[in-house]
Amino acid sequence: MLLHFKYSFLELLRNRPQMFWAFAFPLLVGTMFHLAFGRLDADELFSPVPVAVVLDAEHPACDGIRHMLDALSEPEDDPFLIVTYVSMEDAEALLSEKEVYGILHMAESRDPAKPPLCLTLSAEMSGDPLYQSILNAFVDQFNLTYAAIADIAQTDPAKLSAAMESLSAETAYLRPETLETSSMSQSASYFFSLIAMSCLFAATAGSEIAITNQANLSPLGARKCVSPVRRSAATLCELSALLLQECVVMTIALLYYRNVLSVDFGSRFGYVLLATLCGCLAGISLGYFVGSIGQFGRFQKNGILVAIIMTCSMLSGLMINTMRLYVEAFCPLLNRINPAALISDALYALAVYPSPDRYFKNIAGLLTISALFCLGGIALTRRKKYAGI
């Protein structure tokens, strides 16, 4: 078995294209990110965002909004906003004088089923776009949360308090994602996405292992299948060789991010590393599982795999920042089984919460789906006689 492991590892190391892509993706894209977002680190220290707020006392959501805004602008508590309650005219004056980045006001309609909070930004895009987008994300998130709660209140009031709790956790989570409250830098979050994606791309190598172990998919598979070695043992061996390789590559990438690109992962670098390695494991097992399904050849399998990776990445918000929050609101289960979401959530949780609970929940999730994928792959391929070779 050791021999098998050694040769599998050698095989991976000498596979130039595989080696190149394993390194090139995280390193090159990381460098590009650094060049593109390097500026973010320049305004690293965020000040709270000044906003003008126009309340409508008759709106049913008015009190709730006021409480929330007060909580967010508590001066002792690392405030997120600097709130000025004013009338609409004064707010517009403040905005045009660039005293505030935007105006938060209530919707015209007082229908509780409609989103209550609106945002007006300066018409000329002169303000800092980053602050504006933060405000925007904040309003979106609030409305989404509000809608979800209103929905639950109507359909199943009993679950309301539980829902409130989970959703308020979601809101808390938005802040540091776009803001500075943690010790991590702004640009680190872009690197989280990159890390999650690199991990998932290990899946293609995982599916290759599945293919070269099946007699109907490759001559090499046929040869391995006639040998007196248990397929499960052999594949696990090869998968661990791949895991080792990915771990080395990702560790180097992370060190490169931290030491050369000076991405600030905060004090918990070890945790970041662990999440990354679990992510690699999940990616590899995903690939192995997909590679084990069905009869179609290498080409189709890789196509399917890339489609899956892209969908996972998209749903986890690697392309559109707020995507994962939408998924959380409408189909939370998807976020529990999507490896990309689990990886980025683990990393975000690390950035947001001082306690590692949520982080470890995600790690556990990653390990669980990895185990399921591996077992599934083995179950699909073990002791198999093929219909055609």
Place this chain on the structure above:
Amino acid sequence: MTQPIIQIESLVKRYRDLIALDHFQLSVEEGEIFGLLGPNGSGKTTTIHCILSLLAYDKGTIRVFGQEMRPDSYELKRQIGVVTQEVAVIDELTVYENIDYFCGLYIRDKKLRRQYVEEAVRFVELDEFQKFYPKKLSGGLLRRLNIACGIAHKPRLIFLDEPTVAVDPQSRNRILEGIQELNRQGATIVYTSHYMEEVEQLCTRIAIMDKGRLLAAGTTEELKRMIKKSEIISIDILDLQPEQLAAIRSLRHVYEASFDGHCLKILCSGGTHNLLHVLEYLQAEGLSFGRTYSELPSLNDVFLEITGKELRD
């Protein structure tokens, strides 16, 4: 009588509408070099895959070493070596490492394995190429590596599926000698090919198959005895009248004669001194002739007669 090493009975394998093996039966005795002869698509590879339990089949029984072969019959698999028709080696490993890798699937002991691997390298004469990667090997050398990977662990039963395709005649001869050597060392060999000369030269027993059916099996002599024709006489002649051709046809033992403008071809069945009779007739007619030769039927003739078509298209 001892139990056959491989025993196949009424094996049926279907690929959708295509019947690849049609109530095929076969038995291979210990110590044989068994040739499985058949044209492309006749089901040779399919048979081997069924024996190795890589393929699911529709009907029939297969016993190897007297036991049923299953995907998890690891003890049986340990004693079997397979040289696949398609080259199956790992591109990222060198010649030596490849052999070591595949041998390592069978042999745990390090020292023994090294010895076996070195013997295998010598066996296929790849000594100079030990450090080469498969991509840098020529087609024939690659085939030889493929063979070495399959036999390095000194199995008791070896399947070779057209191992000599693309191998030059010299190396081919050496491979054939090597196979005989393996056989002398005690291995039973199942060899598939569509080169009849090769099979005729190498194998102690031969089965001829076509379209998934067993047509005939036996030693070369037995097979040749099965068919009508026993001698083929060819004579270069410049001119021959139709009446003369007819007269030749009526000679004893001659059952067919043809003339294609400069060569007279006569097929005889049984009898001795057939050539002499023909030549006597030609002299009596005052015909002058050139090269004359007489051959015994080849496996090709056997196949031709059994199936009514040429083995090699």
